[in-house]
Amino acid sequence: MTGTKAAAPATEYSAGALAVRGVRKVYQGSGRTVEAVRDLTFTVGAGDLACIVGPSGAGKTTLLKCVAGLLAPTSGEVRLGDARVQGPPPGMAVVFQEYGRSLFPWMTVGANVELPLKQKKIGKAERAALVAQALDSVGLQDAPAAYPWQLSGGMQQRVAIARAIAYEPKVLLMDEPFAAVDAQTRAELEDLTRSLWRKLGMTVLFVTHDIDEAVYLGERVLVLSASPTVVMEDIDVDLPAEREQLTTRALPRFAELRAAVYGHVQRAKTFHSAAAAAGAGDRP
Amino acid sequence: MSGMTGTKTKGAESRAGRGLRLLRSGAVHLAYLLGLPAALLALWWVLAARSTNFYYPTLDEILAAFAETWFSERIVDDVLPSLGRLAAGYLGAAVIGIGLGVLLGTRPRIRALLEPVLEFFRAVPPPVLIPVLMLVAGIGDTMKIVVIISGALWPVLLNTVEGVRAIDEVLSDTARCYGLTGTARLRRLVLPGASPQIVAGLRQALSISIILMVISEMFASSSGLGFTVVQFQRSFAIPEMWSGILLLGLLGFALSLLFALFESRVLGWYRGLRQSQRGEK
Numbered sequence: 001m002t003g004t005k006a007a008a009p010a011t012e013y014s015a016g017a018l019a020v021r022g023v024r025k026v027y028q029g030s031g032r033t034v035e036a037v038r039d040l041t042f043t044v045g046a047g048d049l050a051c052i053v054g055p056s057g058a059g060k061t062t063l064l065k066c067v068a069g070l071l072a073p074t075s076g077e078v079r080l081g082d083a084r085v086q087g088p089p090p091g092m093a094v095v096f097q098e099y100g101r102s103l104f105p106w107m108t109v110g111a112n113v114e115l116p117l118k119q120k121k122i123g124k125a126e127r128a129a130l131v132a133q134a135l136d137s138v139g140l141q142d143a144p145a146a147y148p149w150q151l152s153g154g155m156q157q158r159v160a161i162a163r164a165i166a167y168e169p170k171v172l173l174m175d176e177p178f179a180a181v182d183a184q185t186r187a188e189l190e191d192l193t194r195s196l197w198r199k200l201g202m203t204v205l206f207v208t209h210d211i212d213e214a215v216y217l218g219e220r221v222l223v224l225s226a227s228p229t230v231v232m233e234d235i236d237v238d239l240p241a242e243r244e245q246l247t248t249r250a251l252p253r254f255a256e257l258r259a260a261v262y263g264h265v266q267r268a269k270t271f272h273s274a275a276a277a278a279g280a281g282d283r284p
Numbered sequence: 285m286s287g288m289t290g291t292k293t294k295g296a297e298s299r300a301g302r303g304l305r306l307l308r309s310g311a312v313h314l315a316y317l318l319g320l321p322a323a324l325l326a327l328w329w330v331l332a333a334r335s336t337n338f339y340y341p342t343l344d345e346i347l348a349a350f351a352e353t354w355f356s357e358r359i360v361d362d363v364l365p366s367l368g369r370l371a372a373g374y375l376g377a378a379v380i381g382i383g384l385g386v387l388l389g390t391r392p393r394i395r396a397l398l399e400p401v402l403e404f405f406r407a408v409p410p411p412v413l414i415p416v417l418m419l420v421a422g423i424g425d426t427m428k429i430v431v432i433i434s435g436a437l438w439p440v441l442l443n444t445v446e447g448v449r450a451i452d453e454v455l456s457d458t459a460r461c462y463g464l465t466g467t468a469r470l471r472r473l474v475l476p477g478a479s480p481q482i483v484a485g486l487r488q489a490l491s492i493s494i495i496l497m498v499i500s501e502m503f504a505s506s507s508g509l510g511f512t513v514v515q516f517q518r519s520f521a522i523p524e525m526w527s528g529i530l531l532l533g534l535l536g537f538a539l540s541l542l543f544a545l546f547e548s549r550v551l552g553w554y555r556g557l558r559q560s561q562r563g564e565k
Contacts, residue, residue, distance in 0.1 A: 014422065016331040038314075065457075067458075068461060070457050070460060088460050088461045088463065089459075090463060092461065093461065093462070094457075094461045095460070096454050096457070096458065098454045101452045101453075101454035101455055102454050102455060102457075104472070104473070104476070105553055105554075105557045106476040106477075106479070106553040107489045115462065115464070115472060116462035116464075118464065118468075119462060119463040119464055120463070120467060147553060147556060147557075149553075149556060149557045149561070150556070151558065163462075167462065231339070270489075
């Protein structure tokens with residue numbers, strides 16, 4: 001795991017590129033250690049949209065927190081551009097699954113979106129423009145004076161997305177952002193995410209447990225194994241860039257990719273025990 | 285013709301009706317607020333009216349004494365000094381309690397270190413400190429303010445610690461991701477996040493402050509409400525003594541109304557949040 005610091009391709013060093021190298025995370029409990037993530041190595045190129053899927057309990061959230069700099073990996077490193085991530089880096093925004101807990105309930109929608117910009121020391125006029133633009137692009141131009149808890153779940157997640165894009169991040173991390181909204185809203189938010197990505201061109205790392213969502217959204221799908229986690233498969237999604245809920249999902253290629261990812265995820269659940277049975281790994 | 289006037293009066297009626305309804309709901313509200321106090325005062329008046337006992341004067345006598353005693357230079361000599369000590373002690377307790385509470389809430393190690401000592405001091409009844417404080421701080425305003433702080437501090441401190449510790453992890457992560465550190469984190473995340481608990485602590489501290497203000501003025505004092513009430517009692521000025529107690533009650537009532545106003549301003553968002561959560565469930 002120490003050898004991974006050696007020569008990496010120069011293209012990785014462009015600003016929005018994300019490199020995860022040999023990341024391992026072990027939680028030390030009282031008399032019990034849990035290896036949540038064993039050895040994760042992958043890169044996401046600048047401006048790419050990669051989805052991470054894996055069975056539940058695969059350490060997806062642990063991985064995302066390590067990437068976001070919220071959690072220090074036990075070993076290995078995460079690099080954003082040419083800098084090592086040691087705390088939440090500037091230029092990275094996160095959208096959490098729990099929209100109800102990630103918006104400040106004592107601030108209006110507008111103030112929620114504006115707050116990170118104040119921290120970035122952006123001038124007042126420019127802040128106002130960015131907030132208005134971001135709310136407009138998620139379809140909430142009329143909501144800046146409302147409080148988050150006055151909005152529906154889907155709208156609250158839109159506010160969180162608006163806050164993230166107003167921040168003008170190079171990398172946007174999304175941790176199962178649509179797992180807690182209804183199916184209709186979810187489809188809308190998926191399309192919103194893709195259109196924002198295409199418009200703004202930031203790197204997006206999207207964690208989900210939903211295989212359909214991963215294939216529909218991603219340019220790439222990384223399949224994680226069950227915990228202790230490794231990257232099991234890296235699949236290129238060669239669907240047209242212009243995606244649409246009905247027609248894209250009806251494409252034969254979509255079904256093929258979906259089946260392939262599904263197969264990998266099924267295999268991921270028993271990845272370690274199968275390896276152990278083959279005598280190549282250790283028993284969990 | 286009759287039809288036209290009919291619709292006209294109907295519109296006017298509905299507007300007047302709305303005004304009337306508003307007035308009625310206001311009146312109902314006021315009746316709830318003042319109904320029982322008025323009834324109790326009436327009961328007091330009736331029961332005490334035929335009193336010949338020296339220690340239980342009639343309400344008329346008490347009210348007469350009230351006007352005579354308090355609408356005089358006593359406002360400046362006794363009421364204002366009391367209010368000044370109350371304000372200083374209460375604000376001191378609030379500042380120290382919130383400041384220390386934030387520190388202990390965010391630093392588990394300091395909390396572990398200080399907790400046993402704080403538990404001890406919390407267990408000491410503040411009035412018992414008065415003789416000690418008189419030796420150290422004399423018998424002036426400082427002693428009285430310290431007594432108020434030493435009692436009113438605890439609810440603020442303990443509630444603030446709990447409030448800071450209970451700040452949502454996702455919210456805290458969000459704040460970190462967007463670069464909220466140091467004072468910005470304190471102002472935008474920690475204090476507002478803990479404000480429901482802090483305000484609950486401040487509410488308790490207010491009534492404790494009033495109690496300790498009175499008690500501290502009963503010892504070695506030369507001014508203040510507590511001093512005056514004891515003075516009246518010792519000189520057998522019984523209606524005046526009762527009027528002092530009445531004034532203290534009114535003062536507490538007024539302060540709690542003011543506090544409710546403050547609370548509704550600071551925690552308006554919290555009430556809305558709770559209502560929306562209950563609505564969803």
